[in-house]
Amino acid sequence: MDFLTLLQVLDTTIRLATPLLLACLAGLFSERAGIFDIGLEGKMLASAFLTAAVAAASGSVLIGTLAGIGAALALSGVHGLASITFRGNQLISGVAINFLAAGLTVVVAQSWFGQGGRTPQLSGNARFETIDLPLAAEMRDIPILGPIYAELISGHTLLVYVGMLAVPLTWWVLFRTRFGLRLRAVGENPAAVDTAGVSVVGLRFAAVAICGLLTGLAGAYLSTGLQAGFVKDMTAGRGYIALAALIFAKWRPWYALGACLLFGFLQAIALRPDVIEGTLGFEVGVQLLDALPYILTVVILAGFVGRAIPPRAGGEPYVKER
Amino acid sequence: MQKMPQWADVVLIPLISLLLAALLSALVILAIGENPWAALKLMVDGSMGSTYAWGYTLYYATNFIFTGLAVAIAIHARLFNIGGEGQAMLGGLGVALIALYIPWPHWTLALLGGAVGAALFGAAWALIPAWLQAKRGSHIVITTIMFNFIAAALLNYLLIGALKPSGSMEPATGRFPEATHLPTFQDMFSTAETALFRGAPVNVSFFVALIACVAVWALIWRTRLGYEIRAFGQSESAAKYAGISPTRIIVVTMLISGGLAGMMAINNVMGEAERLVLNAVEGAGFIGIAVALMGRSHPFGVLLAALLFGFLYQGGAELALWTSIPRELIVVIQALVILFTGALDNMVRMPLEAMFLRLRPAPKPARKTEPAE
Numbered sequence: 187m188d189f190l191t192l193l194q195v196l197d198t199t200i201r202l203a204t205p206l207l208l209a210c211l212a213g214l215f216s217e218r219a220g221i222f223d224i225g226l227e228g229k230m231l232a233s234a235f236l237t238a239a240v241a242a243a244s245g246s247v248l249i250g251t252l253a254g255i256g257a258a259l260a261l262s263g264v265h266g267l268a269s270i271t272f273r274g275n276q277l278i279s280g281v282a283i284n285f286l287a288a289g290l291t292v293v294v295a296q297s298w299f300g301q302g303g304r305t306p307q308l309s310g311n312a313r314f315e316t317i318d319l320p321l322a323a324e325m326r327d328i329p330i331l332g333p334i335y336a337e338l339i340s341g342h343t344l345l346v347y348v349g350m351l352a353v354p355l356t357w358w359v360l361f362r363t364r365f366g367l368r369l370r371a372v373g374e375n376p377a378a379v380d381t382a383g384v385s386v387v388g389l390r391f392a393a394v395a396i397c398g399l400l401t402g403l404a405g406a407y408l409s410t411g412l413q414a415g416f417v418k419d420m421t422a423g424r425g426y427i428a429l430a431a432l433i434f435a436k437w438r439p440w441y442a443l444g445a446c447l448l449f450g451f452l453q454a455i456a457l458r459p460d461v462i463e464g465t466l467g468f469e470v471g472v473q474l475l476d477a478l479p480y481i482l483t484v485v486i487l488a489g490f491v492g493r494a495i496p497p498r499a500g501g502e503p504y505v506k507e508r
Numbered sequence: 509m510q511k512m513p514q515w516a517d518v519v520l521i522p523l524i525s526l527l528l529a530a531l532l533s534a535l536v537i538l539a540i541g542e543n544p545w546a547a548l549k550l551m552v553d554g555s556m557g558s559t560y561a562w563g564y565t566l567y568y569a570t571n572f573i574f575t576g577l578a579v580a581i582a583i584h585a586r587l588f589n590i591g592g593e594g595q596a597m598l599g600g601l602g603v604a605l606i607a608l609y610i611p612w613p614h615w616t617l618a619l620l621g622g623a624v625g626a627a628l629f630g631a632a633w634a635l636i637p638a639w640l641q642a643k644r645g646s647h648i649v650i651t652t653i654m655f656n657f658i659a660a661a662l663l664n665y666l667l668i669g670a671l672k673p674s675g676s677m678e679p680a681t682g683r684f685p686e687a688t689h690l691p692t693f694q695d696m697f698s699t700a701e702t703a704l705f706r707g708a709p710v711n712v713s714f715f716v717a718l719i720a721c722v723a724v725w726a727l728i729w730r731t732r733l734g735y736e737i738r739a740f741g742q743s744e745s746a747a748k749y750a751g752i753s754p755t756r757i758i759v760v761t762m763l764i765s766g767g768l769a770g771m772m773a774i775n776n777v778m779g780e781a782e783r784l785v786l787n788a789v790e791g792a793g794f795i796g797i798a799v800a801l802m803g804r805s806h807p808f809g810v811l812l813a814a815l816l817f818g819f820l821y822q823g824g825a826e827l828a829l830w831t832s833i834p835r836e837l838i839v840v841i842q843a844l845v846i847l848f849t850g851a852l853d854n855m856v857r858m859p860l861e862a863m864f865l866r867l868r869p870a871p872k873p874a875r876k877t878e879p880a881e
Contacts, residue, residue, distance in 0.1 A: 224649065268851035272858075277588055277649050279851030281797060282843045289839030290536070296834045297540035303834060426653055433650060477661035480654040484636070487646035487654075496647070 189330075191461055193337045195454050200342065201412060203450025204349040205230065205404040209428035210435070210442045211356050212400035218360065218437060219393030220373035220499040224280035225265055226401055227425025228287035232257040233405025235291040238305040238416035239298060241312040247410050250312065254409075255402030261287065262398030270390050273503030284425070292418050303418040305409070314343035314411045345407040350443075352400070357439040369393055373497035376504040386504045404428075430483035436494050449479045512864035522802055522809075522849060524856050526816075529844035536840055542833055554826025555819045563693055563708020564825075568792075569818030570710065570775045573717040575796025576803060576810040577724050578769035583805045584728055585761040586741040591637060591652025592769040593793025594659030595630040599770025600777040601663065602629030604671065604784035607684040618688040622778045623716065623771055630770015631763040633659060638762030642755040648762070656793075667786055680785040690779045711779035720768065721807040727764075728807075737761050769793060791839075795821075798842050801850040817842070 209226045216223040233254035241250025261283050268279035292303035299305055322340035325332045360366035372379045372389045380386050408424075409416045427449055434448075435441035455462055456475040463469050486494050534544035555565045575592045582589035589595075602625035612618035637651035664679070673682040690712050693705040728734040740747040740757040748754060772792060777784055795817055802816070803809025824838035848856065 224653070264847070267855075268847065272852055272854040274851035274853055274855075275588075276851075277590070278797070278801070278846060281590065281794070282847035282851055285794070285839050285843030285846065289836045289841075289843055292834055292836035293536065293540060293840060296832070296836075300832075303836070423657060426657065429650065430654065471665055473661040473665040476664075477658045480657045480661075484640070484651055484654050484658075487644065487651055488640055489644045489646070494646070 189333070191458075193333055195451075195458060195461060197338055198454035198457065199447060199451040200338070200346060201450075202453045203446045204346045205408050205412065205424055206428045206431055206449055207349045207443060207446040208345075208352065208400050208404035208407065209425055210431045210446050211352050211439065212397040212404065213429055213432045214356065214435075214437060214439060214442060215360075215369070215393045215400070216397040217432065217500055218373045218497055219369050219390050220376060220497055220502070220504070221265070221269055221390055221394055221397075222276045222280065222501045223265065223394075223397060224277060224426075224429060225261065225283035226397075226428050227421050227423070228280075228284035229258040229261045229398060229401035230405040230408065230425050231284075231291055231419070231421045232261055232287040233402040234409040234420055235287075235295060235305070235405075235416045237402075237406040238308060238409035239295070241308055241410055242299075242306050242415070245310070245312050247308075247312055247314055247406075250410060251403070251406040254406040255399055258402035258405060259395060259398035262394045262401075266391050266394040269503065270387055270394070273505065276501055276503075288419065291416070295416065295418075305416040308410060308414045312410070313414055314345060314407070316341050316343055317347070343407070343411040345403055345411050348403060349407075353439050353443045356442075360439065365392075370497075373499055376499050380504070380506060386506075390504075401425075427479050430479050433483055433494050433496075434486055437497065452478050511861040516860060516864065518804060518806075518809075520860065521853070521856050522804060524860070525848035525853075526802070526845065528848050528856070529841060532844050533837070533841045536837070537833065540833065542831055547827055547831065547833060550826055550830060551819070551823025554830075555822035559693075559704040560706055560708050561822065561826075563705040563710040564822040565815070565818040566693075566714055567708065567710040567775070567780065567818070568821040569814045570714045570717045571772050571792040572795050572799045572814035572817045573721060573811060574772035574775070575769050575793050576799030576814050577720055577796075577807060578765045578767075579796045579800035580803065580805040580807070580810050581724055581728065581737070581768065582761055582765040583800060584734075584741050585737045585757055586744075587641070587758065587761060587765075588649050589634065589652055589762065589765045589769075590649050590797065591634060591655050591766070591793070592796045593789055593791070594652070594656035595633045595766040595769035596772045596789045596793045597656075597659045597663050598633040599626035599630040599773035600784050600788050601666070602626045602770060603773040603777045604681050604684075607688040607778060608681060611685070612687045615688060615690055619690060619712065619716070619774060619778070622688070622774050626770040626773040626777075627767035628770070630773075631767040633770070634762040634766025635759070638759045638766075641762075642758040648758075663784075664786065667784065671784070678785075681783050684778065684782045688778060689782060690774075692779070709780040711775065713775035713779045716771070716774065718811070720771065721811050724768070725807040733760065769796065795842060798846045798849070802845055 209230055213223055213226050236257040237250040237254030240253035241247045244250065265279050265283055268274040269276040295303045295305060319340035322336045326336040360370060368379060368384055368389055372386055376386045408420055431442060431445035431449055434445040452475055456472050537544040537547050555561050575596060578592050579589055603622045606621050606625035607618065610621060612621065633655060637648050637655055640646045640651050641648040667679040671681045672679065692711045693708065694703065697704045736752045736757055739750065740752055740754065744754060776788055781788060799810055799813040799817055802813035820838050820841055824835050827833045828835040
């Protein structure tokens, strides 16, 4: 594999890792606050659809993205209502949200656009434009570093940079602010937080809302950044891969970046079977690459490579003693 | 202790949840500019209007009985088996291997062999998540989700590779030999004059599904193992104290659950397609979740809920055929049923309990005086 091919693969890695990363950080906030969320997939899908639909209608990707975030927030609200207010089963609620999004997006897309469950192709301002970072063109000629800057770091869409910046931001919010401390506490021991006079319900709803915001961005990126328009089931299991990455990262932001880049890399090289064969000298089945994130997560869960211990109060509704 | 009568818990709450789901679905149909009443009529006609329609409804119901029972028995041990989809895929693989590579003399033996193969493969696919839950404490929901994807990749790999007959372009196995073809309802119930269930895929597996319902009922409420499963589900610590091994219960329950999900393959792979194709399960594993929740994890409830979803599935296909409503509407209804019967259970339950409590105080003093007499 020559240098340029490597850069191409890594460039694809970053683009494919971004939706995983945004969804993974979304899950991180929710699960750190003690709300399991297997509905990441559904929220991304709903946002991907509404972003593309509104962007197609209004011609503005920003308005579209806001609508997409709104869709994800609405589903987050349902999840919060079910798992916080009515103390229902969080896993079942997540499953329901995934199906709700999978069904509604196609039904509504068919009704609005009549194109078999897809939105029209987006172009121009209805998509996120790539951003050339300053001096990218000038630095291109510098050996090694120049192409890395110009090809790999520069020239992505806005949401890629948002995703990358969300990692230190998440770390800062969770580990350096009072809100973050309380949020983590509510995922470990909600009774203690309640005793301190802080609202468990309020904190958990805040976490679920942040989760909605981030999955909304992830979905918007799918339909307007990575691709040009919504197609049926376009998340293709990314919500579950993000969930796998979250476990892989053991619920920590920087590790989440690493896990998402790794899984993004696996998706990127799956697109280039010629590169794999050229590098390894033998053919690797695409199916194996597809399954690898899940297999790696099962291995991690098995505890062979360090244990993944979830937040202690995760999945349990908080009932105040009376 | 009991806040409301049992019949309310068993009948009223699922019924109200179903009505809420139906109401919201009707709103969705209205919102996309179709008439919900006409849609319902079309669905009823298309799924129950003829023996042909019934043949499809019962065929789908057979799938959902197996996957619903699989989820239901796991729920009794407080395990949420979301991996029915993957287990049913592997069940299909088991059926395919047994049908293709063993020369069966008669369909009865082939059905028996196929059922055993399907159950073994499905159970094997549930074994690793079960073991990881029992020994390593890794959450069974996450691992079974992962195993769904791994199963899909594995089947994909096998169907475009080792299992595909040479020269074929389609990702599927070859056709199963004649002797493994199961009799359909058309073969069984049609007389010389009248052809019933003509061309419908419902087959003898439906009766196997009914037997499975009875067997699961007997297992849960009439055997020692069933008692242990329920005890474990009620309280793990109490079960441990009573000498019940959590590891054993988790593994055995998940093996039964995976086996039941796998057995769906005798219906869709052996009975209908008569070969293994890509994506043969078509989401039936996930519908099992809705069916088990709707049926309150009781085999009889599962049977009724499976029939309901068979009706929805076949009715939905008819809707997609005759109106502009896409088939995915069924997925929306399925989601709403899961949401209301599973996650928002308390939303329905709390007001009902309050209502029954308010109704109750009157007869109480009367009952108190009785023992004194």
